[in-house]
């Protein structure tokens with residue numbers, strides 16, 4: 001017997017209802033969904049209907065949140081809900097708010113390294129509770145994707161685009177095409193047919209997270225920060241961050257090929273001192289496309305000298321989640337540095 005799909009509802013616009021304060025997360029998504037699904041598509045696991053959709057079960061993850069309130073500990077809750085039910089379902093859908101969807105999709109891709117089933121992260125720009133919405137379409141496409149045996153990774157499915165989870169970015173606050181992967185090709189597309197580019201897909205892995213001694217990473221919200229370089233940034237602004245109690249990893253969003261404003265008095269010195277105190281510094285480009293090449297300009301070469309790790313073509317969201325997950329697993333020093341430069345789940349070249 002084929003196993004059903006699990007839909008894990010974490011909150012976000014897709015399941016929200018109007019309130020005096022604006023849209024808020026709300027329980028009862030299951031009933032709202034069944035009311036909207038066309039009769040021939042009704043596919044709840046408890047119903048014996050002939051259906052075009054795979055059977056599914058829906059679980060609300062308490063408390064439901066607006067994803068702008070997400071903290072790294074929420075990845076623990078989401079991953080735990082999936083891992084503890086892994087054997088019972090053929091695929092998983094995570095309903096999530098769009099604001100931090102790219103962070104969560106990235107984090108899940110690292111926690112579920114060696115994935116052997118589809119994990120489809122989706123949401124919507126307009127709630128299912130509204131007459132005109134993109135929720136139903138995103139959900140139906142995700143259900144059809146979550147039953148695919150050729151998909152063995154975490155993807156974002158949104159407005160017909162099928163994107164690697166750790167390459168996805170929210171690119172629009174107003175268009176229904178809210179997600180893209182500007183630095184990596186789409187894995188597929190839902191047009192008249194749902195097509196996947198098989199040569200881009202990750203092969204089915206060997207799930208380490210199912211081993212008896214597997215432990216979910218412990219997340220420390222103070223451990224990772226992101227610093228955007230801008231014209232005129234001062235060393236004291238940088239040191240306010242590098243001297244923050246508990247900081248262990250800092251992502252530098254530098255210019256172009258990975259260039260910092262190295263002529264700023266004291267800035268490189270501040271970074272060097274942070275590196276000497278054991279803070280891992282990871283350098284990414286502010287550009288949407290391309291990768292870091294720290295030796296191209298003399299400005300970037302400075303970073304090589306002080307031990308800053310070039311972050312290749314990682315997105316900021318993927319880098320943030322990768323640092324958190326690796327540190328949460330207890331990696332530090334040279335082991336952390338080496339793992340950061342490997343592609344663990346297809347996140348970088």
Ligand code: ASP
Pocket residue numbers: 011012013014065066067068096097098099100123124125
């Ligand atoms: N603030 C919402 C959230 O991220 C936005 C959305 O879902 O589109 O939960």
